[in-house]
Amino acid sequence: MSEVKLKKKKDEIEEEHPMEHLLRMDRMPHIWCPTCGIGTAVTAFLMALEKSQIPLNDTAIVSGIGCTGRVAGYVKLDSFHSTHGRAIPFATGLKLSNPKLKVVVFSGDGDIMGIGGNHFLHAARRNMDLTVICVNNFIYAMTGGQCAATTPITANTSTSPYGNFEQPFNLPYLAASCGAVYVARWTALDVRRLAKSLTEALQKKGFSFVEIICPCSTLYARRNRLGTGLDLMKFYHDNSVIKHGADLSELNISFQSKIVVGKFIDRERPTFIQGVNQGLRGVLKDKFVEYGGPVDDD
Amino acid sequence: MKADPKRVLTGAHYLDGDHAAAEGALAAGCTFVAGYPITPSTEVVERMAERFPSVGGVFIQMEDELGSMAAVVGGAWGGSKSMTVTSGPGFSLMMENIGLACMMETPCVVVDVQRGGPSTGLPTLPGQADMMQAKYGSHGDYELIALSPNSPQESFWVLIKAFNLSERFRVPVMVMMDECVGHMTEKVIIPEADQIELYPRRYTELPPDKYLPFKPEKDLVPQMIKAGDGYKIHITGLTHDERGYPVMTWEAQEKLVRRLVEKIRLFKDELVDLEEEQTDNADVVVFSYGISSRVSIPAIQKARKEGIKVGYLRPIIVWPFPEKKISELAQRIKGFVVVEMNYGQMVLEVERAAKGKTKTILVPHGGGWVHDPEDIYKAIKEAAK
Amino acid sequence: MRFWRKPLDADKLQIPHGEIHIIRERCKGCGFCVQYCPKDVLELSTEFNLKGYHPPAAKNAEACVHCGLCELLCPEFALFVLEKEDKHKEVEKIES
Numbered sequence: 025m026s027e028v029k030l031k032k033k034k035d036e037i038e039e040e041h042p043m044e045h046l047l048r049m050d051r052m053p054h055i056w057c058p059t060c061g062i063g064t065a066v067t068a069f070l071m072a073l074e075k076s077q078i079p080l081n082d083t084a085i086v087s088g089i090g091c092t093g094r095v096a097g098y099v100k101l102d103s104f105h106s107t108h109g110r111a112i113p114f115a116t117g118l119k120l121s122n123p124k125l126k127v128v129v130f131s132g133d134g135d136i137m138g139i140g141g142n143h144f145l146h147a148a149r150r151n152m153d154l155t156v157i158c159v160n161n162f163i164y165a166m167t168g169g170q171c172a173a174t175t176p177i178t179a180n181t182s183t184s185p186y187g188n189f190e191q192p193f194n195l196p197y198l199a200a201s202c203g204a205v206y207v208a209r210w211t212a213l214d215v216r217r218l219a220k221s222l223t224e225a226l227q228k229k230g231f232s233f234v235e236i237i238c239p240c241s242t243l244y245a246r247r248n249r250l251g252t253g254l255d256l257m258k259f260y261h262d263n264s265v266i267k268h269g270a271d272l273s274e275l276n277i278s279f280q281s282k283i284v285v286g287k288f289i290d291r292e293r294p295t296f297i298q299g300v301n302q303g304l305r306g307v308l309k310d311k312f313v314e315y316g317g318p319v320d321d322d
Numbered sequence: 323m324k325a326d327p328k329r330v331l332t333g334a335h336y337l338d339g340d341h342a343a344a345e346g347a348l349a350a351g352c353t354f355v356a357g358y359p360i361t362p363s364t365e366v367v368e369r370m371a372e373r374f375p376s377v378g379g380v381f382i383q384m385e386d387e388l389g390s391m392a393a394v395v396g397g398a399w400g401g402s403k404s405m406t407v408t409s410g411p412g413f414s415l416m417m418e419n420i421g422l423a424c425m426m427e428t429p430c431v432v433v434d435v436q437r438g439g440p441s442t443g444l445p446t447l448p449g450q451a452d453m454m455q456a457k458y459g460s461h462g463d464y465e466l467i468a469l470s471p472n473s474p475q476e477s478f479w480v481l482i483k484a485f486n487l488s489e490r491f492r493v494p495v496m497v498m499m500d501e502c503v504g505h506m507t508e509k510v511i512i513p514e515a516d517q518i519e520l521y522p523r524r525y526t527e528l529p530p531d532k533y534l535p536f537k538p539e540k541d542l543v544p545q546m547i548k549a550g551d552g553y554k555i556h557i558t559g560l561t562h563d564e565r566g567y568p569v570m571t572w573e574a575q576e577k578l579v580r581r582l583v584e585k586i587r588l589f590k591d592e593l594v595d596l597e598e599e600q601t602d603n604a605d606v607v608v609f610s611y612g613i614s615s616r617v618s619i620p621a622i623q624k625a626r627k628e629g630i631k632v633g634y635l636r637p638i639i640v641w642p643f644p645e646k647k648i649s650e651l652a653q654r655i656k657g658f659v660v661v662e663m664n665y666g667q668m669v670l671e672v673e674r675a676a677k678g679k680t681k682t683i684l685v686p687h688g689g690g691w692v693h694d695p696e697d698i699y700k701a702i703k704e705a706a707k
Numbered sequence: 708m709r710f711w712r713k714p715l716d717a718d719k720l721q722i723p724h725g726e727i728h729i730i731r732e733r734c735k736g737c738g739f740c741v742q743y744c745p746k747d748v749l750e751l752s753t754e755f756n757l758k759g760y761h762p763p764a765a766k767n768a769e770a771c772v773h774c775g776l777c778e779l780l781c782p783e784f785a786l787f788v789l790e791k792e793d794k795h796k797e798v799e800k801i802e803s
Contacts, residue, residue: 039728041784048556051567056782058735058760063782071779081552086396097556097568102549104399105558105568107422110392113356113384117393118549120380121354121400125550143392146385213743215779254738296382304375313378315353318401318548 046070046080048100055094059253061212061238062092065159066099068215068236069130072222083126086115088135090166091240092159095130109139112147115154122317123297126226129156134164134172137193141173148202150296151230157222158195158233161240162277169243176279180247197272199233200289206232207289209275211260212239214285221287230295237264237283250280325349325482325518329377334511339504340365342474343433343497344373346481347405349518352431353379354402356393358386358412361445362501363435366407387412391419391432398428399557401548403485403523405431409501410439410452413459420494421460422559424582427536427544429488429523431481433497435504436612438689448501449689450612451664456496457641463579465586467593468496468641470611474508480638486521487593491585492543498640500663502613502692530554535566536578542585586642595638596647600626604633606705607651609672610661611637613692618661621698630706640668648675657681657705661698663689681705725773725788727765733785736760740777740786746770749777 047070056062073083080101087096089108096103106114115127129136136144136158147154163181164170171181171188174195178187196207206228210218218236225232239245239256250256260283268286275284294302305312330349337345344366347355355374357367371381380402384390390406397404408416413434423430436452438444452459456468467487471480480497488495526533526545535555536544547553560568561575586593597615601607606625610618615636622632635651637644648671652658657680660669669684676682685701687693714720727748734756740763741749748771752764763786765771771788778787 039730041730041787042778043784047784048567053733053735053783059737059739060782063784064739064780067779067781067784080554082550084549097558100554102554103556104396104549105556105560106392106395107418107559110388110419110422113389113392114396116382116384116389117354117356117396117398117404118400120382120393121397121402121404122548122550125400142385143389146389213780215776219779252737254742257739257742308375311376313376315374315378315380318353 043067043070046073046100048098051098054098056091057242057253059239059241060091061161061240061253061257062095062159064212064215065157065218065236065238066095068219069157069222070099071219072226075219075223076226078126078226082124083128084118085128085130086111086118087129088131088140090132090135090164092130092132093135093166109135110143111135112140112143112154112156116147116152119153120297124317127154128226129154131158132165133158133160133162133174133195137195138164138173145202148199148204148231148233151203151205151293151299153229153231153295153297155225155228155232156234158235159238160195160235161238161244163240163244165240165243169247176277176281178279179244182247192277194272194276195235196233196275196288200272203231203293204233204289205230205291205293208233208287209235209237209285211237211264211283211285213257213260214264224287224290228290230293237285323520323522325515325520326351327515330512330515330518332512332514334509336507337474337510338365338507339471339474339477339499340435341369342477342510343481343499344369345510345512346478347431347485348373348377349478349512349515350403350482350485351520352403352405352485354394354397354404355379355381355406356384356390356397356404357381357407358384358390360387360409360412362437362504363407363409363433365504366433366435387415388419391416391423394430394432395419395423395426395428398430399549401550403429405433407433407435409435409437409445410443410449411441413452413455417460421462421464423494424460424464424466425559426557427492427582428494429492429546430494431484431488431497432494433481433499436498436500444690446501447690448613448663448692450500450614450662451667451689453498453640453662453664453667456498463583465583466493466496466641467491467586467639468498469595469638470498470640471638472503472612472615472636474503474506475510476638477503478510478512482518482520486519489521489523490543492524492546493586496641498612500612534564536562537564538581538585542581542588590642591646593639593642594644594647596644597634597636597638599634600631601633601635601651603631605631605656606659606702607633607635607655608659608661608698608702609635609668611640611668612663614661614663617692617695618698621695621702624695624699625702625706630702632702643671643675645675648672649677652676652679655680656707657683659683659685659698659701659705661685661693663687663693723773724791725771726791727768727771727777727786727788729762729764729786731756731762731785732758733783734760734762735783736762737782739780739782743780744777745774746772
């Protein structure tokens, strides 16, 4: 560190960050550790939200439990913090009750893929119009660093103290095989491309899935002697390879291996609501009453 | 607020309990059902799947009961009157999210068509062994409302009542049917829509900057909103304050959980719906609900012919438990005979409310078939001594 | 900026300049902004904020080109860059 002294600014506390109108500032500072990547992922998401120009009053965000699950508490939208693993069905209920809503699920790898795996599979299969943002830090961080479904082989976690010997998931492969219409993976370092990808995912109709590889400093990095989150970011800088449209089976992540990022799937499929309405109209013809959303009681 | 005529199947029908319950839900304005098939409740969702496309509503068969209940809670926050239907094993799976619904103060209805348990048990035969689970199934402290119909006709009205109570108290309401009531076919008369009174959702009129999602009104129930109205609320399952933000302190826990519990307990004298017959000068009162109440009737009639003064007491609202009535009867009668298709669940509440002033005789049954009225009659005679 | 020949629109070339604002009390000293600034503008200062972290400081504020990467990378929403409208750096050195 140099000898640079900070200039004392009298009005520093009154300075407003450009994203503050999208954050619950009365809850800042947030609980994430120093050098945690989730804050960066949220910044990218907020930038994407603004760029996508989706009306904020019609947007809802649902999180599960975990470090990433706290995102809903900090974002200034209609936000719901549901039970562990059930963010996706909760979001399904929200969306089907009010099809006008844009529903975003922002949760972690343990929440969405571990306990919530079944719900993920089916929501992707049905092509529910949801945008699922999965922060993958390879560990169950909030509860103290346990092994997750994405933990690479040989990584040390609190429930695999001699190293993990279970095969992890390849999340983009899984999402694509279940029928997701938009699948991408980025690291937290590549913020601009991540924000662009998130914009596309938000504007896409159907089940879009974006995996964000984020550093976990206090648990994953520390337990595996990888330094801090900054060291992990440097690792992503040197080891992430952009390959749009790569063969999904090549996207496995081993411990400290190359990480292939990019946009892998971008296709069209009728969404659940579209398919069901179309089908029912075809069968019932005039008798079909399409559900349009909640009617305001007066 | 009256029911929507387009959703009410007015007329006289032959329906089984499950179908009558589905019609009741439709008449009450249910627009979202997320379910999973499980015998003997499947007919309810089948009927909803059949009827929704022509009256407007969404039915989704979710991948499991965990997802169903989560979707029901989400659906309620999206602005629908939402419901799910299940039986014993599914009811156990839904417990975490029923707790979520209680914590988030979400109006919704869960119908449990009870079957023989525990575990897979007897899928196609009746039981009444989920009664305590309805109240205590989820972890933590909370209070909710549970009802129990004993006929298809009553199932229709009980569903409407369940939706109304859930909206008034912002609480999930359990409808505890059993396989017998669910699968018996009887005449069900559905009236005109303008004879069905509905309780509207307690949406707030306050502007977003003044509205607090968990600030209670005088009756301890906060005003509701739905996602998409621009209020930008945060609703969490963590212990929270009036703004909805999580607060990790014992003070917040005390304030919140006390209110969740008090909002029902405060009204326990009003939340009473009993069917009584000849209890005024009875010596023995038979307490039963659901199908067991119908089986008790021949036993009561036989005992009355022999001169025993037997009263018939049937709670339709089972939780909160009608303590006051039981306490009052316990002062003057010789004994309660509790008839239920389990090994002693509601009898514990009867004993508690009786406070030792009178004897309580349980006529248990493992489920799978209904009681033999002879056993009930013998218990009545025992109580009359 | 160095060029091997003078660009034809050199007189119109305007390099943006940014003014970095740091909300010191929010910073948790992660160092992302310092590491990834393409113009090496920032550095962790020796001073502490109330939480005991070393917030960044602009050691070379004039070099900032308003790329915005520090603002996007910061996990704490603790710094942002505003464009300085009036000051534009011209092309400095041209090799012919």
